[in-house]
Amino acid sequence: MNLSEKIELLIKRKQLSASQFADKLGIPRSSISHILSGRNKPSLDVVQKILRVFPEVSAEDLLFEDRSLGASLVTNVAKEPSPVASPSLFDAVLPTPSESPKNNSPEQTIVQSNLRRSKESAVSTPQEGPTAPVVPPRLEKTIERVLIFYTDGTFSESRPM
Numbered sequence: 001m002n003l004s005e006k007i008e009l010l011i012k013r014k015q016l017s018a019s020q021f022a023d024k025l026g027i028p029r030s031s032i033s034h035i036l037s038g039r040n041k042p043s044l045d046v047v048q049k050i051l052r053v054f055p056e057v058s059a060e061d062l063l064f065e066d067r068s069l070g071a072s073l074v075t076n077v078a079k080e081p082s083p084v085a086s087p088s089l090f091d092a093v094l095p096t097p098s099e100s101p102k103n104n105s106p107e108q109t110i111v112q113s114n115l116r117r118s119k120e121s122a123v124s125t126p127q128e129g130p131t132a133p134v135v136p137p138r139l140e141k142t143i144e145r146v147l148i149f150y151t152d153g154t155f156s157e158s159r160p161m
Contacts, residue, residue, distance in 0.1 A: 003042050004035050006062055006069055010054065011036075013069070025049040 001009070011021045011032075022032040027046060034040040042050075051059055061067045146158045 001068060002065055003047070003063065004038060007032075007042060007050070008036055009069055010050070010057065010062075014054075024053055 011018060014021070016024070018032045018036060019029050022029040025032075025046065027049065031040070031046065035042050035046070047059075047062065050062065051057060057069065061069050143160055145160075147155055148158075149155045
């Protein structure tokens, strides 16, 4: 069963008209009409809205052709989403105070990561034996090159003399 057929089945099981379904999703009625007639395939935005409005529909059941919509869709009453939802791939990870955007400009982030590397290499213990020479960490830094990116997609590169 393809995605358009599953949407049609969902509309029937929820006992809605195509117009009511479109209104619930907040999309134009013509979009649902075109999907149901086979003229258009559902967009990612439509699929996301279906999953948001009908939390009892699993993304896997809706998207994979070899899966059918669950029997839980027979009633018009939506189940409450489970209180412990598994995190989505797109869930934002909240920054720690030291990673907060107001505390970190891109330059500070680069400097902090380079400082961490310097500390890690200075702390690492050298291997025993004559085969592992001890290399002191490089403390002096010089600019290798500067890249400037323009909004038209071009860039320029400068190197110190």
